[in-house]
Amino acid sequence: MKVALFVPCYIDQFYPQVGIATLQLLEKLGVTAHFPAQQTCCGQPLANSGCERDALPIYQHFVQTFQDYDYVVAPSGSCVYHVRKHFDKLDQTAAVQHVRGAAYDLIDFISTVLKVDTLPGAFPHKVGLHLSCHGQRGLHQANESEMTPVRDGQLRRLLASLDGIELTHLNRNDECCGFGGTFCVSEAGISARMGQDRVADHVLNGTQVLTGSDMSCLMHLEGIVRRAKMPIRVMHAAEILNGVVA
Amino acid sequence: MSASRDRILAAAQANKPDELPLPEVPLFGGDATAERFASVLAGIGGTVVWLEGLGSLVPTLQQLFPEARNTASPLFRGTVPVDAQTSTGILAEIDLAVLPGEIGVAENGAVWLPEANMLHRALPTITQHLALVLDHRRIVATMHQAYAQLPGTGGYGKFVAGPSKTADIEQSLVIGAHGARSLVVLLY
Amino acid sequence: MNHAIRADKFLLDADRTTWHDETLWFVREKRDKAVYGVPEFQELRELASQIKNHTLSRLDLYLQEFEAAAQANGVHVHWAADAAEHNAIILDIIRQQGATRVVKSKSMLTEECHLNPYLIQHGIEVVDTDLGERIIQFRDEAPSHIVLPAIHLKKEDVGDTFHTHLGTTKGESDPQRLTEAARQHLRAKFLAGQVAISGVNFAIAETGGVVVCTNEGNADLGVNLAQVHIAAMGIEKIIPRLTDLGVFTRLLARSATGQPVTTYTSHFTKPAPGKEMHIVIVDNGRTQQLGRPDFRASLKCIRCGACMNTCPVYRRSGGHSYDFTVPGPIGAILSPNIDMKKHASLPFASTLCGSCTDVCPVKIDIHTQLYKWRQVLGEANEIPASKKWGMKFMGRVLASTRVYGLGGQFARRALRLLPHGLTHATSFNAWAVARELPAPPKQSFREWYAKQPQPAPQPQPKLPA
Structure with a gap:
């Protein structure tokens, strides 16, 4: 199994520890992932801004970079969703189709491909799970409150399997955090308010560690937590899982 | 025919997608019991009262609506005779209308009320209180069965589910907006 | 003025924003509860979507079938290419009656066509009879939600408005008493109404009848007391068969407010003896939208408002921040079809979280259409230049x-x-x-x-x- 690691641009630059944890966690699960150094970005920031045409060379670069791997794993469901859903704008060559199908969010890869639902290890903290919309509604990694009252999902199961962990019961299980890519600056007021409301739900219900599998949402929420100096630690799920698994 | 008609139809024809299939709608199943009907109706502000038989209709109504002075019904001799020609002024004074319902829907507490059972089209909404009399054997599970059983919609007809209500002020539920302030379904 | 600027104004009152968000989230929760209670709900969404897709694919034929059936029922059918023609047709019908007093139940189409100001300008008294619409009519405001037109107002605001217009006690803000005051006020209007205008929720090709859904009973009361009924409908309101209503009536109210069904589901098929019924069928940009493959699914909309209640942006920016008759996510995909330049910021007023798509009872791919409108706007140079050139640079x-x-x-x-x-x-x-x-x-x-x-x-x- 040839696995490539895709580290989205903002993780590469601002959250290298998340990329490192992803690589190490995969290693512990028996997968040696390779990081092709020529990778850049999935192109989503441009496309979501209405500049899909300008993103096409980025898409092509992405496909060329990853076409020879069986899987492309990223600690960001949003980028993966973009590759799977919006690379339909490229000519659907065998390489493009392959890369679209080979792209996996890290947690999705662990659950669906490696078929790992539980992990040994302890994390004795109250953990609030932030479901990223693109992972949840886009990649169907978790149940949606629009469909069912049952709160279930890949990351919830993995976290719940840790010893000593307590998962926060949020009032709104899957409300968007308001990051939304360039939305976070073009609609900065609403974006901030959404993030503040999301964090308030965690504070109200006792979250100590706020986690999720999409670093872009977490970057936004962390920015709000740090600005308001709240006693919440924000960690990517890869950091938690890599930290507890021996 | 108007030029706009032709233009609209031509544009619709030119711009529509290739034909897509019309699905068959299954009837689905569901709970068709009077108990379900009654509990759903209670949840939307209506009430079910059981009659021992149609013979006990009038005494039951007297018990339920002791204050009602102006009553209209095709089922017994009310105090106000109403037909399609009855004036607006007289209709506006009706306290209680008692009308036969045709089909009850357990999933939502609705009752089908055709024009033929209304005396006047405005009566079911202009009356202050509405009582619908329904054979409990005519309760079906869902709207699918209800529509499947309708012989047609006539000139006018409606499903009535509970009393008139609104939540337009701060989402506060208020019973009695413009139509009947209360709804009782008398099951027999 | 773009959405973000208008949203920032709304956000200035943080407490009111909290209240608005929580009030609409409460509606979303009621919707969830109702949806969870119907095991086949997701199947119904798929059926509704297919019925609507099918109808759009034969729209011209169903419109003609509907027209023929309605005419056979003794109904006058009119066709309006745009808002101006819609308004002129309605004024003409009113004038032929020599009428001056009109009662109107809720119709987003007549809002879209700005019918009220047009009629008032021509000397007709138009009274909106839906409570929420009456409130905003008194205040000379636009609806901020398609199902809950006055949801941006608190009961104290309504109390002030009713004190001014209906003479209720100053400071009275009890919803029960305010509603009672409106009931008494509007009863007089109903009794005096000469012409009743209603919207249309569904128009059945097979029977030529129209269905109007209300909770208050205002459509029934207005129509059945007036001499003339005018029903205004967009061409997309058509459904093929009477039995298709089994699907749509099960979805509409549950999605809208969490009720199992609206209080009144009224079928108007023939005029009462001696009375008149008119149906005005309106295009106003809809056939153009039908011709846009990426966006035609927006015509499946049954106007339940669920996408507004669930939208985290709408809940925190208020309906007026969209500056369009239909606000929220569905409005953001309908509005660029009407005026791309004016509404260019609306498809960007979303995080693309996708919740709108997942609550939509007819499965409109709303968030995907938002994304696609962004591309259309980008290609048409309707996005800010700084963004455009920044993105070009980033692309390289x-x-x-x-x-x-x-x-x-x-x-x-x-x-x-x-x-x-x-x-x-x-x-x-x-x-x-x-x-x-x-x-x-x-x-x-x-x-x-x-x-x-x-x-x-x-x-x-x-x-x-």
Whole structure:
């Protein structure tokens, strides 16, 4: 199994520890992932801004970079969703189709491909799970409150399997955090308010560690937590899982 | 025919997608019991009262609506005779209308009320209180069965589910907006 | 003026924003409860979607079938290409009656066509009889929600309005008593109404009848007391068969308010003896939308408002921030079809979270259409120039490994070295108004990775020379 690691641009630059944890966690699960150094970005920031045409060379670069791997794993469901859903704008060559199908969010890869639902290890903290919309509604990694009252999902199961962990019961299980890519600056007021409301739900219900599998949402929420100096630690799920698994 | 008609139809024809299939709608199943009907109706502000038989209709109504002075019904001799020609002024004074319902829907507490059972089209909404009399054997599970059983919609007809209500002020539920302030379904 | 600016105004009152968000979230929760209670709900959504898709694919034929059936029922059928023609037809019908008093139940189409000001300008008294609509009519405001037109107002606001217009006690804000005052006031209007205008929820091709759904009973009361009924409908309201209503009536109210069904589901098929019934069928941009393959599914909308109640942006920016008859996510995909320039910011008023798509009872791919409208707007140069050129620049950087690596290094170094006051200056960094920037690490992931012992040989990616 040839696995490539895709580290989205903002993780590469601002959250290298998340990329490192992803690589190490995969290693512990028996997968040696390779990081092709020529990778850049999935192109989503441009496309979501209405500049899909300008993103096409980025898409092509992405496909060329990853076409020879069986899987492309990223600690960001949003980028993966973009590759799977919006690379339909490229000519659907065998390489493009392959890369679209080979792209996996890290947690999705662990659950669906490696078929790992539980992990040994302890994390004795109250953990609030932030479901990223693109992972949840886009990649169907978790149940949606629009469909069912049952709160279930890949990351919830993995976290719940840790010893000593307590998962926060949020009032709104899957409300968007308001990051939304360039939305976070073009609609900065609403974006901030959404993030503040999301964090308030965690504070109200006792979250100590706020986690999720999409670093872009977490970057936004962390920015709000740090600005308001709240006693919440924000960690990517890869950091938690890599930290507890021996 | 108007030029706009032709233009609209031509544009619709030119711009529509290739034909897509019309699905068959299954009837689905569901709970068709009077108990379900009654509990759903209670949840939307209506009430079910059981009659021992149609013979006990009038005494039951007297018990339920002791204050009602102006009553209209095709089922017994009310105090106000109403037909399609009855004036607006007289209709506006009706306290209680008692009308036969045709089909009850357990999933939502609705009752089908055709024009033929209304005396006047405005009566079911202009009356202050509405009582619908329904054979409990005519309760079906869902709207699918209800529509499947309708012989047609006539000139006018409606499903009535509970009393008139609104939540337009701060989402506060208020019973009695413009139509009947209360709804009782008398099951027999 | 774009959506973000109008939203910022709404956000200024933080407590009111909280209240607005929570009030509409409460409606969303009621919807959830109702939906969870119907095991076949998802199947019904799929059926509704297919019925609507099918109808759109034969729209011209169903419209003609409907017209013929309605005419056979003794109904006058009129066709209006646009808002102006719609308004003129309705005024003409009213004038032929020599009528001056009109009662109207809720119709988003007549809002879209700005019928009220037109009729008033021509000497007709038009009374909106839906409570929420009457409230905003008194206040000379537009509806802020298609199902809950006055949801932006608190009961104290309504109390003030009714004190001014209906003479209720000053300070009275009890919804029960305010509603009773409106009931008495509107009863008189109903009794005096000569012409009743209603919207249409569904028009049945098979029977030629129209269905109007209300909770208050105002459509029934208005129509059945007046001499003339005028029903205004967009061409997309058609459904093929009477039994299709089994699907739509099960979805509509549950999605809208969490009720199992609206209080009144009224079928108007023939005029009462001696009375008149008119149906005005309106295009006003709809056939154009039908011709846009990416966006025609927006015509499936049954106007339940669920996408508004669930939208985290709508709940915090209010309906008026959209400045369009239909606000929220569905409005943001309908409005650019009407005026792309004016409504250019609306498809961007979304995080693309997708909740709208997942609550939509007819499965409109709303968030995908928002994304696609962004592309159309980008191609049409209807996005801010700074954004456009910034994205072009980013496109070049991100398509090249080397340029990308240098840019990232520069950004991190700048963040580390520049003072916080400069990197977080809110005048040119919208991020920093409410958020800290990430703490810049000393090295990027790729710099770290380059120093690690390399794993087993991996495939050599093929890159262009």
